[in-house]
Amino acid sequence: MAMITQIPGGVCAAKGFRASGIHCGIRKNRTKRDVALIVSDLPAAAAAVYTQNLVKGAPIAVTRRHIADGYARAIICNSGNANTCNANGEEVAEEMCRMTAETLGLDAADIIVASTGVIGQPLNLEPIQSGLPALAAGLGYGEENGTFAAEAIMTTDTQRKEIAVEFTLGGKTCRMGGIAKGSGMIHPNMATMLVFVTTDAAISPELLQKALSADVTDSFNMVSVDGDTSTNDMLSILANGMAGNAPVTCADSEDFATFRKALATVTHDLCRRIAADGEGATKLLTCTASGAKDKACARTVAKSIICSSLLKAAMFGADANWGRVLCAIGYSGADVDVTRVDVDFRSAAGTVSVCRGGAGIPFSEEIAKTVLSEKEIEILVGLNAGEAEATAWGCDLTYDYVKINGDYRT
């Protein structure tokens, strides 16, 4: 079995990737970095998945065109304004690529562009235009350069989200790193919030896209903070081949399996981080539905539970209100025999079994309170109908979620 080892760093962990992140002035807060730049030293195979929301941010249309040939060189991303629902959005996103390409001496058609923030306010490019020389000057291979990029894409996130791993393909050491931003409007559908992954592995654009598309089904599509699928979700990956491995070109190869495993390690870690840092969240909720008749059923059940406002509020209050778990299973649409459902809550403080065969069993409220007072809660659902299993990630619903979203624009 291939070893995937976690290492320090983020998007600069892989060979030949430089990054930068500075405050250009899209946001008023001058201490907040608001534009990120990631550049590969060599042309990189590129793949992406996007939001399924019919309302799509203008950068998505532009990025889709720019990676249609399977390759890209750089990623430019601003926070503070989503460049969505603006009459001139695509022109602005194209111009953002043109400026970036000019500064870097690249072709505009090799730039991936992303924006995140408020919807429906024209994006003024002047701050980016005037900030680009400093942004380019700040490019570097260091771990801290990746961190600056990770910070620049944050919106209401309270924690930056980075991870890197090391693995071996054909005897060559490869690295992969990623950054992500949450933290509201999180309910991905065949895509996610913003996630950028870089790797020095050599892999064909076709297999890169295949790996990415397959990965999201069990990673970002299993995360929900608030049930709202963003207009600007994008997960993109650049693979520049600088690790020197023989390019991965066969879907049946062991190397492709290793690559997918490395990718899953990166994406699952970022999923946990996004959920744990959901707007207003005090707790990470991980729901695993096991014993399902098939994988789709397991996913539907786990996701429905993680999305229940009532359960999320109960978890905030450390209240073992397992009836809400049963309720969410019941309305999930999954074909489940509800009289066979078992439910346990588990955390670092222990496990409490609350439901067997669809009915309540006696448990200590005191122990339940202790279990549910931890920062990470597992909701374990046994469907007793088969062998399939799926995990979904979410967070509790808190006063701060309401506060943050009651007046987001000001």
Place this chain on the structure above:
Amino acid sequence: MAMITQIPGGVCAAKGFRASGIHCGIRKNRTKRDVALIVSDLPAAAAAVYTQNLVKGAPIAVTRRHIADGYARAIICNSGNANTCNANGEEVAEEMCRMTAETLGLDAADIIVASTGVIGQPLNLEPIQSGLPALAAGLGYGEENGTFAAEAIMTTDTQRKEIAVEFTLGGKTCRMGGIAKGSGMIHPNMATMLVFVTTDAAISPELLQKALSADVTDSFNMVSVDGDTSTNDMLSILANGMAGNAPVTCADSEDFATFRKALATVTHDLCRRIAADGEGATKLLTCTASGAKDKACARTVAKSIICSSLLKAAMFGADANWGRVLCAIGYSGADVDVTRVDVDFRSAAGTVSVCRGGAGIPFSEEIAKTVLSEKEIEILVGLNAGEAEATAWGCDLTYDYVKINGDYRT
């Protein structure tokens, strides 16, 4: 066009219906009535729609059996315990009917039974058993008797919900009245929370069911407080024929149309009340999607908007964050041309137009704040693709929703 006139009262407005509601002791708070009883003087045609949640409260299975013959005489309903996910739930619900029938001198198979409250805790019938004599003694035809029943079915509701109307069928004056309880776990799917409607109109059980099933599509199925479809939703209606009209037996008749209109007047009013009194709500949100290519599209769009946690939080904060309206349209699944969407916010304080053709237009933030600071907000969406229209009702997402649901069971 048939006239439907609102009159005072609730379930006792129609001829031959008595009601009662007292504190039996299911709930600890001795000032809270917790069991309601509604009795028809004559056998009544009966119809009901139920939750589509796979996890169903035990009373639903029992009620379904009891009205399978199209008739019933009485409704017994407790609050404080949902009798759901209990191993002996159906036995308990049957026993609740048996006790009630014995006290009233009726057949247990003519009793509709409902329970609402916490899921998964055994329902102790002793308080009901000992309270039944007083409950039956309290039965009366007066407006206040209906009010006691309306109060007894409340859980986290802060307002009781009653309405009554008068209309004419075949020259005879008929009356219809209803009561409802919200106010959390509200996201009906072919059914609703708990609603009981009584009428003295004469109508066949078949047409009564037909009217009810058709009505919910545009009434209770268009309400959402929190996206959680309850396990115990039930809307039931009793029609005892004591108005003396020639029985409505033909679906193509003018009388059936009048009956449906009266029913819609009652149900739409209760929908507004349920949404306005959603858990923690400070504002009633009414979203009307017009210009849709068909009714299903209009319903999907209006319901998606009303369900968005982000929009609900923005409305709490009186923040005209219309991008969230576009976002919710985009992920609704409805086939919509998002570049043609118009959005206005309207209230007693005026109207503010914020989006035309899918893009933002300049508006005064000051006026928008004034418009959105009212207690009732209309979100008007023009799809510019046809003639169909639908309305959905919801409420804002507030600190109090989190507070109420963070520790519901204690």
